[in-house]
Amino acid sequence: MSLLQQADWYKDSIIYQLHVRTFYDSNGDGIGDFRGLQQKLDYLQELGVTAIWLLPFYPSPLRDDGYDIADYCSVHSSYGTLEDFKSFLAAAHERDIRIIIEMVLNHTSDQHPWFQESRSSRNNPRRDWYVWSETDDRYHGARIIFLDTELSNWAWDPISKSYYWHRFFSHQPDLNFDSPAVREAIWNVMKFWLELGVDGFRLDAVPYLVEREGTSCENLPETHEILRELRRRLDDSFPAKMLLAEANQWPADVCAYFGQGDEFHMAFHFPLMPRMFMSLKLEDRKPILDILQRTPTIPETCQWCIFLRNHDELTLEMVTDVERDYMYDEYARDKSMRINVGIRRRLAPLMDNDRRRIELLNGLLMSLPGTPILYYGDEIGMGDNVYLGDRNGVRTPMQWSGQWNGGFSSADPERLYSPPISNPVYGYQAINVESQRRSEHSLLSWKKRLIQVRKSSQAFSRGSIEFLHPPNHRVLAYVRQLGKERVLVVNNLSSSAQAVELDLSKYKGSIPIEMSGKTIFPRIGELPYLLTMGPYQFYWFRLRKI
């Protein structure tokens, strides 16, 4: 069965996250576009990607990188046309690649016609599509999310002479989900894209849809009811489509968004991400073990999404103060690398460009429970530019070759939406797809092989996990199991060689076969299984009963 026909395809996916603007410019205007992206689909297929998550590409004043949508049913002119999108979508599906698009439910841009109408008069039929108030004294329990820029969740509108509610920037008024018309309009937006053929939505900022006095206005039962309703309509009309929740919360709180398998299909596991980095720096499995042991079981049809880096900062909201200080000290000693509550750096610079550590983190990403999301450019080890402001330093043009503009665009360099990385270590002359394609031992080639191996066993994507607890805490070991398929994963988190004795007695008689080289290891017996591991080395063994 083709991946596209599977109902729970998202469980086995390898998702690649990108912004159209950053990937490939087909018309030489300095901005990536859908035609350019379509031209690069072969590359993504070759990499092993089975789904693409597109960051917002809608018409927008771009005051929040497209998360301020001014028109839900169109494409920003810089990225092409709706026809270009349709063509791209079809081309992706031809390659068995699913398309997940970003959908911002909670708010629109203040330039959106809905808001313009709503503010135009108190009698306008769309007046109640947003949350208006005569005072700024309501919903005190709601925290201000962007503390750096916003003083209140209310903003004064001089046109309608009243306050409107916004959980994010003041130019992003929150939609009023208590209004049936709003809920219908949002469903219509989703239906529009579903009918075009998109395979799923990443729903942004879902905890904030509903406001109630005396609450934090987050994760409210009414919000869940709205989400369940969306899911019901989705399943009724568009089976095998997927909803992915963005809820930067502790796993126990995020679980509510899976419901009884009747809300989201997938949700990000935010707290795991910083702990993978922490474990590596601490050379200790404790942070990863702790958070995964505190992660509740989720409904059978649901799946976590896990990631190393994305378009935002490496968020440190879901860590303790002590852990946050540690992360800052170890990964962002230079204060310019910090933003909001996180670190605005890419994977390779975070790892000091150490290939072994980059590989180990990717190994964890591909072997821990969940669907992995790869951030564009990390497969070749792209760098960042912390001097670009906001989080633009991790959103620079994809580096395709050592040629003009890194092969991203034929435009004059000054015209590019962002300067490409050009330093001698991470610049496009040194780090690019073309040169890495030529080498069997490049990071890109290694990554392709890793993905192949991951895909070779559904134990990784669907299996249970059982942690082993060898005395050596620098080693993180676990068994992923699906039916009779068992994969033993052993990771040395340390910068030095380690010996580890694993209690594999319950697998006595099995023969471990190292999955990348298909090498046979000694049969498992009664005694602890001794492995010696090089610095940052990891093994994936298929345990076979022969």
Added chain:
Amino acid sequence: MERQVSEDSFLSDDFLRQLISVGNVDLLVGILSRNDSSTIGKVVSAAEEALLRKFPRERIALVHVDGGSKDGTSEALKEASTLGASSGMGSLRTLRWISTGSDNSWQPANMVRTVLTAADLLHAKGCAVLAASTENPTPSSVESLLHPVYREDYDFVAPLYSRHKYDGLLTRNFLYPLCRALYGKPVRELRASEFAFSGRLAGYCLSRGEWQNEGLQGGAEMWLAITAMSNGFRCVQSYLGEKPRAKSNAGVVDAIRHAVNGLFWCLESTESYWLKGAAPDSLPTIGPEHKLTSESIRVERKRIFQMYKSGVAELSQILSGILNQETHAELNRLADAGEEEFRFSNALWVRIVYEFAAAYHHSVINRSHLVQAFVPIYRGRVYSFLTQHRSAGSDAMEADLENLCQEFDRQRNFFFERWRTKGQGAS
């Protein structure tokens, strides 16, 4: 009993396996125990709290070395530990205890050596040794020991306590002034049950082939301090507050013998250093000085005096082979004095100490007999000390201690001469 790797190694296979599993660390804390089930819990709690609060980022090994407890000491440790099976809440890293021990009642030196070896093998930057017999340990004292070696690059940290004036008399009358005179460094607590050292010092000490020597068995911690002082390692004293009470597993006589034997043996092993005449040197001191709050100590002065008198009389023949004639005669005269007029002068005390040390060096008699003969004389000195300082305040006590130290300095050349030349006993 744990199986040994080979005859050449005193580390068991099991302990080595545990060390491998811990891997390299920044800090190591060793707790030494023998039948300390009633107190080890508090020491464990203090150590864990200090580490979790003050060193949450560091790679840490907690090592329990037991000298053959039969009272459930190891179980008491497990019960008291909050770290659980594999990790400690509140710490960024995994924290857990590893342990080793012996059914054969290890000598304390072997226990210290085990901690040194663990620190060396795990490349610890700093290591603190704590006694499980301590009855009132505090997290701050653990931190005060570790901080100087870990953060300030010191190699040896000796504790500095507030003590009652009758507490630590052996230290006050013998260990401290003698070492200060010979090594130049005013280390107040040479024979401490809690101290810290650097990985550098651990490696150096382990490389010395002196671990089998009997002299070291009685005072490995003293040898460690003296080795640090006499080999250019950076030493410091750290105020830990009031001297913790410790449940004593050894008798008073044994304690005196071990201290005397240990120090005399140390003098021998480091003679090339102190015979050059070390210049007096100051020693940095870290932390706030603490006020003494403990209750007064009851002492049986009369009994001490009687033991002194009978001991000197019974051992007269042995003493005549150790002390020169004049000294022995003076000691005898003193022994005839009544309780009230008895005064053991600094000058006589220092001369006797030096003559005993020289006699030990020259092995004029069996060394253990020699050390045994020192005990009653020490009792006489203690009796005199108690009588003289019955109503003395802390300033007067310090002034008196300074006088004693100066007396040790004044007679130093006499001692050097006796040390270099054999055969000046009375017989």
